[in-house]
Amino acid sequence: MHRLYPFPFVLRTTSPHSRRIPAFTPIRNYTSQNELTPEDLEAVRRRRKTEWKRRQGGQNFLDHLIVNIRGGKGGNGCAAFHREKFKPFGPPSGGNGGRGGDVYFQPTPHLTSLATVPKRIRGHPGGNGQGTWQNGRAGEPLIIQVPLGTVVRELPRDDPRRAQDEWEAEEESLEGLTPAEKRAKMRDNRWVHYPRSGEDNVGRDTFKQAEAALYQQERERRLARKKRALQEPLQLDLDSVEIQEQPVDAPLGIRKPEQLGSLIASGGLGGLGNPFFLTPDNRSPKFATRGQEGERITLSLELKILADVGLVGMPNAGKSTLLRALTGGRVKSEIASYAFTTLNPIVGVIRVAEDGTFEGGIEQGLVHQETLIEKQLEHDMMTSGSYATAFTRNQKSKGGVDPLGAPFTSGHQFDLVETFRFTIADNPGLITRASENVGLGHSFLRSMERSLALAYVVDLSAPAPWDELMVLREELEKYQPGMSSKARLVIANKADLLGTDGGSVAVEEARAKLQRLETFVRTEMNVHPRAGPGFAGEEPVRCPLDVVAVSAKYSQNLQPAVSLMRTYIEQARNRLA
Ligand SMILES: Nc1nc2c(ncn2[C@@H]2O[C@H](COP(=O)(O)OP(=O)(O)OP(=O)(O)O)[C@@H](O)[C@H]2O)c(=O)[nH]1
Numbered sequence: 001m002h003r004l005y006p007f008p009f010v011l012r013t014t015s016p017h018s019r020r021i022p023a024f025t026p027i028r029n030y031t032s033q034n035e036l037t038p039e040d041l042e043a044v045r046r047r048r049k050t051e052w053k054r055r056q057g058g059q060n061f062l063d064h065l066i067v068n069i070r071g072g073k074g075g076n077g078c079a080a081f082h083r084e085k086f087k088p089f090g091p092p093s094g095g096n097g098g099r100g101g102d103v104y105f106q107p108t109p110h111l112t113s114l115a116t117v118p119k120r121i122r123g124h125p126g127g128n129g130q131g132t133w134q135n136g137r138a139g140e141p142l143i144i145q146v147p148l149g150t151v152v153r154e155l156p157r158d159d160p161r162r163a164q165d166e167w168e169a170e171e172e173s174l175e176g177l178t179p180a181e182k183r184a185k186m187r188d189n190r191w192v193h194y195p196r197s198g199e200d201n202v203g204r205d206t207f208k209q210a211e212a213a214l215y216q217q218e219r220e221r222r223l224a225r226k227k228r229a230l231q232e233p234l235q236l237d238l239d240s241v242e243i244q245e246q247p248v249d250a251p252l253g254i255r256k257p258e259q260l261g262s263l264i265a266s267g268g269l270g271g272l273g274n275p276f277f278l279t280p281d282n283r284s285p286k287f288a289t290r291g292q293e294g295e296r297i298t299l300s301l302e303l304k305i306l307a308d309v310g311l312v313g314m315p316n317a318g319k320s321t322l323l324r325a326l327t328g329g330r331v332k333s334e335i336a337s338y339a340f341t342t343l344n345p346i347v348g349v350i351r352v353a354e355d356g357t358f359e360g361g362i363e364q365g366l367v368h369q370e371t372l373i374e375k376q377l378e379h380d381m382m383t384s385g386s387y388a389t390a391f392t393r394n395q396k397s398k399g400g401v402d403p404l405g406a407p408f409t410s411g412h413q414f415d416l417v418e419t420f421r422f423t424i425a426d427n428p429g430l431i432t433r434a435s436e437n438v439g440l441g442h443s444f445l446r447s448m449e450r451s452l453a454l455a456y457v458v459d460l461s462a463p464a465p466w467d468e469l470m471v472l473r474e475e476l477e478k479y480q481p482g483m484s485s486k487a488r489l490v491i492a493n494k495a496d497l498l499g500t501d502g503g504s505v506a507v508e509e510a511r512a513k514l515q516r517l518e519t520f521v522r523t524e525m526n527v528h529p530r531a532g533p534g535f536a537g538e539e540p541v542r543c544p545l546d547v548v549a550v551s552a553k554y555s556q557n558l559q560p561a562v563s564l565m566r567t568y569i570e571q572a573r574n575r576l577a
């Protein structure tokens with residue numbers, strides 16, 4: 001049957017020409033309820049553009065996915081009779097079908113994106129039964145690995161993205177047939193007949209009884225499934241890896257318990273062979289049942305990136321540079337002077353030592369260039385052979401003279417004194433009207449909902465950095481009322497660009513600008529905006545913010561920022577504990 005979709009562009013075909021269908025194909029034959037307003041079209045166009053941007057550039061990071069899953073189909077039962085010399089009427093000997101394979105989700109720490117999870121998952125089918133009482137083999141369980149921190153939710157029955165269940169699919173395939181044709185087709189889908197006895201079977205009472213019982217069981221199963229989906233829809237928070245230890249005194253030769261994960265969709269039962277239908281008044285049943293369809297379920301998967309601190313800022317504020325500086329260049333976040341360099345969140349780990357130093361702060365004067373320049377430098381060094389005599393990271397930390405640079409004096413055995421570590425997420429830039437999905441939208445903010453603290457990053461060299469702050473706060477509030485109260489810190493980046501000529505006037509100006517920013521934050525930003533339904537009529541929440549001026553590019557003044565972040569995290573963790 002041809003279906004009329006409200007959006008012509010959601011139709012997926014394998015034809016290469018389908019890509020050329022413009023997004024705004026005129027839509028004809030529209031009923032009034034399908035009428036699309038220009039705003040709808042604009043919203044859809046923006047969503048598609050956002051998705052396209054997020055996927056381009058080889059970054060196949062995915063944090064939200066809808067998957068359709070089917071358990072494996074059970075194998076068919078067999079209708080056969082035992083044949084042996086001098087035994088003219090052997091007993092029925094058809095084997096049962098094997099059970100369909102179940103589908104499991106197993107969380108694994110090795111994955112960081114949902115990109116590897118297939119959108120359509122089919123369990124393995126069970127084998128068919130055969131003559132001489134041979135049962136079919138059971139379908140192997142299918143284990144799908146998902147990243148740790150995946151939240152699995154079953155889509156409710158009224159969600160348009162939900163795929164049909166097996167009965168709805170059958171009903172649709174029967175549409176337009178006469179009742180007799182429907183009955184015949186349904187019978188075909190459920191029964192296997194002994195050769196040349198189909199018509200004869202259908203007229204017999206024993207078959208009719210068996211058929212009625214089968215339909216009855218099916219109705220009960222369908223009802224039970226509906227009830228389960230309504231009362232206890234599947235909801236899983238896969239944030240721990242299951243570890244099953246084999247007891248140490250287990251006897252030799254016992255197989256290790258297999259780690260399957262969480263059961264998502266069970267396979268269908270195998271069909272029954274004809275011996276099952278043997279009764280006192282039917283000594284040669286010439287029919288068997290087919291295997292049942294596996295359970296069908298549509299799930300929404302969401303990946304929670306768990307970072308303690310999230311960086312929020314306009315494009316080009318220097319968030320990626322800051323992440324590189326804080327992690328001592330370990331995180332290769334891409335840096336470039338154009339907007340929207342970062343397309344997906346990136347998480348880095350900051351390791352803090354006992355005395356407050358952190359890994360990124362050890363090598364003084366480290367400069368974080370733009371990715372392109374850095375690659376060129378690396379290439380030049382590679383071709384000139386300078387790497388041949390260079391020290392490795394570990395050699396450097398043991399003290400000694402690096403042939404490439406100045407003597408390395410710190411001798412910091414970092415791993416020995418690390419006392420605190422936290423994670424920090426670099427995010428794509430947020431701009432005005434991001435909450436309306438302009439720019440890269442705000443979908444990445446989802447992963448920041450769970451951050452313990454947020455830090456605004458602004459460009460201090462911009463004419464009015466305070467305006468950026470207002471926009472950022474407003475967008476956070478529009479995304480989720482109350483979210484901006486998580487922000488604790490304002491990082492005024494690119495401080496190196498102020499007072500560059502060294503003249504006292506320029507330095508004074510720079511100081512005045514920073515002071516103005518601090519005053520603005522103290523007076524305008526310390527009270528939570530009373531936006532959103534949850535905040536109407538409540539006392540304004542006080543949320544004082546700290547301001548730190550840094551230069552991410554030249555790794556300067558980062559230590560105060562790190563110790564402040566550490567304080568927020570410790571406070572938040574204590575509150576949670
Ligand atoms: N002078 C100076 N330039 C900086 C500093 N931090 C970043 N930059 C430059 O600012 C530009 C943007 O830096 P990114 O780190 O890519 O900015 P971003 O905020 O991650 O940008 P998006 O990913 O597009 O949102 C680059 O050209 C950096 O070299 C700094 O402290 N001083």
Ligand SMILES: [Mg+2]
Nearest residue numbers: 319320341342
């Ligand atoms: Mg960036």
